[in-house]
Amino acid sequence: MRYKDLSPAVRRSLWPIIGLFVLLxxxxxxxxxxxSIEIKDGRFYGSLIDVMNRAAPVALLAIGMTLVIATGGVDLSVGSVMAIAGAVSAGLIVGGVDNIAIVIGGGLLAGVAAGFVNGFLVGYFGIQPIVATLILMVAGRGIAQLINSGQIVTFHHEAFEYLGVGYLFGLPFPIILVIITFVLVQLLMRRTALGLFVEGVGANASASHYIGINDKLIKLMVYCVSGLCAAVAGMIAAADIGGSDANNAGLWLELDAILAVVIGGASLMGGRFSVFLSIIGALIIQALTITIILSGVPPKFNLLIKAAAIIVILLLQSPEFHRQIARFKKAGGAQS
Known part of the structure; x- marks a missing residue:
């Protein structure tokens, strides 16, 4: 089967996977x-495992961001929500709370609360998503700093640290968390009507409202899911280093999350989305980082190379780019 005979959906899915394969x-x-992957003490070790493990926080953010973007929104606050969730969990541990359920529950509750604020501002007050989430992007780090009293809070809690450095079935636990989150969200979006509601709100919120879909509630829900995913990523980051750094936790990761979703073929205008391809996008970003490091390129060129490679991947996904190439070939053939 020729490329031009493939459906648009298959074409969109093909290029991110090819891009990841080329980088690997x-x-x-x-x-x-x-x-090469080694097994030591029942655990898998290798560069490929490291890529997946390091991509886990961005992959989690991308899962939530996918749903937000599918409704025509964007969440710029996820990096700050990571900082808040990490600060809340660290604060509970330092405060003497030993119950792991309470420590994790506190972090998750902070993420959902942040998502609720964003969703309420966007869905029920009609504030532009980029403005509504920018508020928490700025204020969120201030909230995290207040929780930490302006300090880097360190702790030791074996059960909580397992989130960042533990292993399950031989794999780093952050990878397991990404798989669990992906499966749950995928079942929720593709095995219930919610996925259609999300796509409908993203394609045309007014029309969705008139056919009986509560577009405000859908927007509130996806921002809460985004906050929840950011909270999990924030706790992984805190558990990994055994501390909460409000200034640096999740810094600029919101941009990587948005980029991962776009690489996955989602439209920033809303509508179509693929959680799986967003995770592929997160893996592409991490694999590209590893490629640059392994190649021995001077660090000052890293960001430029990363930007250029991503532009190439996005161009290969663009139907208009392929149409322009086809016109160029046709014009060249006519001249000859």
């Missing part, structure tokens, strides 16, 4: 042992 292949060419 480049890593193999640079470092032949890249795909």
């Amino acid at each position: 292949l480049a890593n193999v060419l640079i470092s032949p042992e890249f795909f």
Whole structure:
């Protein structure tokens, strides 16, 4: 079957997967042992495992961001929500709370509360998503700093630290959390009517309202899910270093999350979305980072190379870009 005979949906799915494959292949060419995986004490070790493990926070953010973008919104506050959730959990531990359920529950509750504020401002007050979430993006780090009393809070709690450095079934626990989150969200979006409601609100919120879909409630829900995913990512980050750094936790990761969703083929105008391809986008971003490091390129060129590679991937996904290439080939053939 030729490429032009493929459906648009298949074409959108094809390029992110090809992009990831090319990056992984480049890593193999640079470092032949890249795909080698060792098993020590029942745990898997290797560069490929490291890529997935380091991509976990962005992948979690991308899962929530996918649903927000699918409704035509955006959540710029997820990095700050990570800081808040990490600060809340760290504060509970330092405050003497030993119950892991309360520590994790506190972080999750903080994430849902942040998502509720964003969703309420966007859905029920009609504030532009970029403005509504920008408020918490700025204020959120201030809230986290207040919780931490302006300090970097360190702690030792084996059960909580398991979120960041633990292993389950031989895999780092952050990878397991991404898989669990993906499965739950995928079942919720594709095995119930919610996925259609989200796409409907993103495609045309007014029309969705007139056919009986509560577009305000849908927007509130997706921002709460985004906050919940950000909270999990924030607790992973805090557990990984054994502390809460309100200034640096999740810093600029909201941009990587948005980029991962776009690489996955989602439209920023809302409507279509794919949670799986957003995770592929997160893996592409991390794999690209590893590729640059392994290639020995001076650090000052890292961001430029990363931007150029992502532009290429996005162009390959663009139907208009392919139409322009086809016109160029047609014009060249006519001249010859």
